[in-house]
Amino acid sequence: MKRALIITYYWPPAGGPGVQRWLNFVKYLGEFDVEPVVYAPQNPHYPIRDEDLLQQIPTGVEVIKQPVKEPYRLAGMFSKKKTKRISSGIISEKSPGMLEKLMLYIRGNYFIPDARVGWVKPSVIFLKDYLKEHSFDTIITTGPPHSLHLIGLQLKEISGIRWIADFRDPWTTIHYHKSLRLTKSSEEKHKKLELEVLRKADHIVVTSVTTKKEFSEKTDQPISVITNGYEVTEEITPIPDRKFSLAHIGSLLSERNPVSLWQVLSELCGENKNFNDDLLIKLVGVVSDEVLRSLEEFGLNKHFRTEGYVPHKEARQLQHNAQVLVLLEMDKPETRAIIPGKLFEYLAAGRPILAIGPEGSDIAKILDDTGAGSFLNPAQKKELKEKLLELYQAFQQGTLRIQPEGIERFSRRELTRSLSEIILKP
Missing domain, CATH: 3.40.50.2000 (Glycogen Phosphorylase B;)
Known part of the structure; x- marks a missing residue:
């Protein structure tokens, strides 16, 4: 040895x-x-x-x-x-x-x-x-x-x-x-x-x-x-959120503030009463003041809930409970190499992943290879809106689930x- x-x-x-x-x-x-x-x-x-x-x-x-x-x-x-x-x-x-x-x-x-x-x-x-x-x-x-x-x-x-x-x-x-x-x-x-x-x-x-x-x-x-x-530990029993929850687990700093996401969600709430009634934004971890101001600016105050930092075990449970897991990275060329550790726990949670970040990100390839979700650039507002509607319709029909492939290597x-x-x- x-x-x-x-x-x-x-x-x-x-x-x-x-x-x-x-x-x-x-x-x-x-x-x-x-x-x-x-x-x-x-x-x-x-x-x-x-x-x-x-x-x-x-x-x-x-x-x-x-x-x-x-x-x-x-x-x-x-x-x-x-x-x-x-x-x-x-x-x-x-x-x-x-x-x-x-x-x-x-x-x-x-x-x-x-x-x-x-x-x-x-x-x-x-x-x-x-x-x-x-x-x-x-x-x-x-x-x-x-x-x-x-x-x-x-x-x-x-x-x-x-x-x-x-x-x-x-x-x-x-x-x-x-x-x-x-x-x-x-x-x-x-x-x-x-x-x-x-x-x-x-x-x-x-x-x-x-x-x-x-x-x-x-x-x-x-x-x-x-x-x-991701770590294979005790079996986690999901308790699915009743609302159409978009959950981000981890610190959400100013430069990761997804303004395009808030804008699209605000538009969807104004256009679709059911979407407006069902939407829940869950932010778990440290959240910057700028993010909070953006949520208020786009009229999403009543839709979001902040949990603050929670122990790792509780964070994993929240991942399994979410309807959609949100992954955000700064839209900069130098962040293409950044693969947040939470991505792999997201994969293990078996929930659809919606990732937003720089074009050419290494995150996109992992999502493509595993079939675990979608990766979009912040400028792709039309595609983002279509993807959110697609996810919401699956939520309404009770078919919002994925079966990621080949994640065992992670x-x-x-x-x-x-x-x-x-x-x-x-």
Whole structure:
């Protein structure tokens, strides 16, 4: 059995999608002759917490923790709300105030590649000694935060142990990178660090075909696509919503605000009394003020309900209960590589998926391959209206259901099998 040291920032009780990927890899690696040991921060600044996830840590897995110093604690003295927004990734507003501009400038230019860079040096010092006393075949770093890859980079140079860099999101082409108000020298430093990681890691893992293509132009190192996935746990009994519910599970930030969807829904409510009576918009998770204003602007106040952040188990139940699951991505070329983790749980829920995002998105291919739903660009208002009417008519007739094909390959266990093959490779 080979041993793998997994260096991750997001670990229970962290909530949100960032923790799910490696929590579930760790759960199944033992079945494929890999013993995982997890290295995580002792006192992290998690913007979202889910204490229930602590129960999912596999019994017997060793978890090493070391303190981390983060600027968000100091920044919180000036504005807790803005600090939480920025640490959550909510950093793109149409008209950010002076305080937020200053915070973004400091974040982007004094903390490269990110605000967790202060954990790199103490982690390398600690792990250098730890590796002298404990044998490992592979070191794995997962980002964001991409500063964790700098830990892997230095440990590779010190120990010579094989290193796998897992990118859950791109680095310099991530959609919010331009919002960091970077100077030219800071931008060059980001690119230099990214290239160094991509060229010195022994193997790179990404979550989308588009990211693989992008990275392949920067490095000759092997790159594998291992998407996020869904977990097969206890059987969930759906309790179908009585109304024609459109449910979005997860944070809905300003730049994902689906104005075209709200406009079309408003038109349908005005044109079809039954549709107006039956429509229910369910938003589960953090919702930006701009989204709430848009719903009010289009007269949809009486149709929507916000749930706020809910534990992962409850979120999965809500997915199974929804009539239609809505997936939203920013309409930008740089978000074509983003495949939200919720997509795979949506697939497992077996409910029709309505996705809206940029043309050429990797999401569209997955929906086409599985037959699980439809993908539209925000500009396709006519097609969006027709699709919503089609879904609503099926709801009225009691035939609103799908049978997605080939989704088993996205199960967490099968994805871990793919990861183990990389780890076990000579």
